[in-house]
Amino acid sequence: MPRPVGRVGPEGPVRSGLGTLETRRRRIGLAALVPTLLILLLILAYPIVDSLLLSLASVNVAASGFARHFAGLDNYLALAGDRVFRDALWSSAYFTALEVGLVVVLALLVALMLVHPLGRSPIFRIVLIVPWAIAPVANAVLWKWILNANYGVLNAVLVELGVIERNVVWLGTGSRALHALLLVDVWKSVPFIAILFFAGINKIPAMLYRAARLDGANAWQQFWYVTLPSLRPTIAVAVILQTLWALRIFDLIYVLTKGGPAGGTVLLNYLAYRTTFNDLDLGYGAAIANVVFALSFLLALIYVWLLRPGLQHGRA
Amino acid sequence: MRSIVAVGLASFTFLAVAPLLWMLISSVMQQQALTSTPPDFSAGSFTLDNYVKVFSSAAALGRGFLNSFIVALSTTAAALAIGAPAAYALARLSVPGANPILMMILATQMFPGIVIAIPLFIAMSRLGLIDTQLALIIVYLSFNLPIVVWILRGFFLAIPAGLERAAAVDGATMVQVFSLIVLPISIAPLFATAVFAFIESWNEFFFALILTRQSAQTAPLVISQFAGQYQTVFGQMMAAATLAVAPVVALAVVFRNRIMRGFAEGMVKG
Numbered sequence: 001m002p003r004p005v006g007r008v009g010p011e012g013p014v015r016s017g018l019g020t021l022e023t024r025r026r027r028i029g030l031a032a033l034v035p036t037l038l039i040l041l042l043i044l045a046y047p048i049v050d051s052l053l054l055s056l057a058s059v060n061v062a063a064s065g066f067a068r069h070f071a072g073l074d075n076y077l078a079l080a081g082d083r084v085f086r087d088a089l090w091s092s093a094y095f096t097a098l099e100v101g102l103v104v105v106l107a108l109l110v111a112l113m114l115v116h117p118l119g120r121s122p123i124f125r126i127v128l129i130v131p132w133a134i135a136p137v138a139n140a141v142l143w144k145w146i147l148n149a150n151y152g153v154l155n156a157v158l159v160e161l162g163v164i165e166r167n168v169v170w171l172g173t174g175s176r177a178l179h180a181l182l183l184v185d186v187w188k189s190v191p192f193i194a195i196l197f198f199a200g201i202n203k204i205p206a207m208l209y210r211a212a213r214l215d216g217a218n219a220w221q222q223f224w225y226v227t228l229p230s231l232r233p234t235i236a237v238a239v240i241l242q243t244l245w246a247l248r249i250f251d252l253i254y255v256l257t258k259g260g261p262a263g264g265t266v267l268l269n270y271l272a273y274r275t276t277f278n279d280l281d282l283g284y285g286a287a288i289a290n291v292v293f294a295l296s297f298l299l300a301l302i303y304v305w306l307l308r309p310g311l312q313h314g315r316a
Numbered sequence: 317m318r319s320i321v322a323v324g325l326a327s328f329t330f331l332a333v334a335p336l337l338w339m340l341i342s343s344v345m346q347q348q349a350l351t352s353t354p355p356d357f358s359a360g361s362f363t364l365d366n367y368v369k370v371f372s373s374a375a376a377l378g379r380g381f382l383n384s385f386i387v388a389l390s391t392t393a394a395a396l397a398i399g400a401p402a403a404y405a406l407a408r409l410s411v412p413g414a415n416p417i418l419m420m421i422l423a424t425q426m427f428p429g430i431v432i433a434i435p436l437f438i439a440m441s442r443l444g445l446i447d448t449q450l451a452l453i454i455v456y457l458s459f460n461l462p463i464v465v466w467i468l469r470g471f472f473l474a475i476p477a478g479l480e481r482a483a484a485v486d487g488a489t490m491v492q493v494f495s496l497i498v499l500p501i502s503i504a505p506l507f508a509t510a511v512f513a514f515i516e517s518w519n520e521f522f523f524a525l526i527l528t529r530q531s532a533q534t535a536p537l538v539i540s541q542f543a544g545q546y547q548t549v550f551g552q553m554m555a556a557a558t559l560a561v562a563p564v565v566a567l568a569v570v571f572r573n574r575i576m577r578g579f580a581e582g583m584v585k586g
Contacts, residue, residue, distance in 0.1 A: 024490070029410065047432035047435035051435050065441075118322055118325060126572060132568070138536070198580075199577075255543060272430045276433075301423075
């Protein structure tokens with residue numbers, strides 16, 4: 001039986017100049033952690049606190065720097081009556097709900113096909129990893145060309161197939177542009193979530209399927225009664241992660257639509273950016289950013305709770 | 317069932333690959349060939365001119381690539397140097413409060429960039445770090461550290477503890493155990509984590525947009541500006557995009573198995 005080192009040696013507790021081995025371990029462990037914690041505090045915690053303070057201020061940008069005046073909850077009160085904000089909130093909710101739903105369902109389909117004997121080819125791993133790896137900006141530039149109204153390949157193919165009669169200006173109206181963004185984002189996001197699901201399905205004990213087959217379960221019943229319940233924690237994590245990512249979509253909007261046409265693709269994150277860095281209304285921009293933050297924080301809490309230590313055993 | 321799966325897999329592969337293939341093909345086609353209906357795919361339409369021209373049209377591109385390399389490499393090196401000991405401490409050194417610290421590290425990943433962007437922009441302006449590589453490295457470090465710590469901790473936990481115990485009994489110090497035993501047998505996961513951090517830093521756009529002006533601009537920024545300015549020069553636009561994704565796509569394809577395992581372990585399992 002292995003003896004726990006650092007507690008009791010052959011002749012009682014192992015001692016050194018610095019105390020027991022155990023306390024020394026802790027001390028070195030803390031020392032190893034300090035740089036990481038410091039950086040996270042400095043680059044993440046401090047800005048988060050400052051962003052809260054900023055949102056309570058009205059900020060003037062002058063040549064000399066930034067002049068802050070405490071304004072209480074003015075910025076937040078202004079949000080309530082701001083139509084642009086309300087539209088962005090609504091668009092974000094619509095976009096996020098649809099995006100997450102589509103990504104999770106499609107990724108699940110892909111993962112299920114990949115565990116089928118036909119899907120075992122190593123080629124599919126490349127197919128999955130490449131869309132994940134390409135820069136969102138390059139992806140956006142690529143789709144700008146694909147969606148081009150006059151020469152874009154999407155119009156050419158759809159006209160050729162007879163799906164549409166003449167070229168569609170995909171980024172021409174607010175609603176159409178929002179849905180185009182949605183499709184591009186789904187295209188980019190499905191492979192990663194499919195990888196998560198694929199790993200999750202592979203961890204389901206084969207025994208469960210054997211037992212189900214012995215009970216006469218067909219493919220659909222095996223999916224419904226074995227795969228889906230075993231995969232539930234993974235799906236929950238995927239939904240939360242994807243929601244967080246959908247909420248902070250930025251690169252696509254910046255390259256493809258800049259929020260237009262007619263503000264149709266202004267989502268919360270982009271609105272916060274535009275208010276801060278184009279309108280230079282730092283306090284108000286921070287207030288919008290904090291709304292995104294509050295929503296994300298709520299989701300992050302759920303995520304952390306789902307992954308809490310102790311839950312890690314017996315999950316798929 | 318078999319035929320449904322076959323059709324499904326074929327459509328998935330087509331949908332995933334076709335856009336990228338089109339990017340590659342467009343990047344070696346002449347403008348007239350791309351803008352004729354239907355596109356002219358005869359042999360004479362193909363050219364490498366776009367790649368040559370893109371560097372003269374976008375003088376900033378070369379500098380952008382250089383900046384991207386410097387920023388991504390520095391971030392990756394720093395994240396590993398700082399993150400690996402922290403991950404080991406959390407995995408093995410019975411640090412008090414390891415679990416809350418882990419949860420906190422995980423939670424930091426969830427913050428939307430925009431919320432820290434505004435204060436960071438102000439702080440960097442005051443420090444005179446706007447438009448420097450250092451500003452980007454610091455910010456990217458803060459995104460990548462949590463991921464590095466989280467993934468490496470999983471790998472360190474999987475190392476049989478007996479190995480370290482044996483060394484400790486032989487009188488090796490903690491630092492020796494870590495640097496002479498744990499690190500050498502973790503080369504593969506360390507490398508996979510490095511690839512991950514490199515790709516993330518290489519692709520980052522939002523903070524590069526906010527914190528750089530000109531001399532520290534990274535490749536994604538140059539590409540986006542180029543696409544805005546030359547949006548009707550399709551072949552060159554695609555050549556620029558292809559160049560920007562080529563290094564990371566190559567890395568991802570080569571290390572796909574390790575990266576995918578890292579995702580699955582790091583994201584889903586504690």
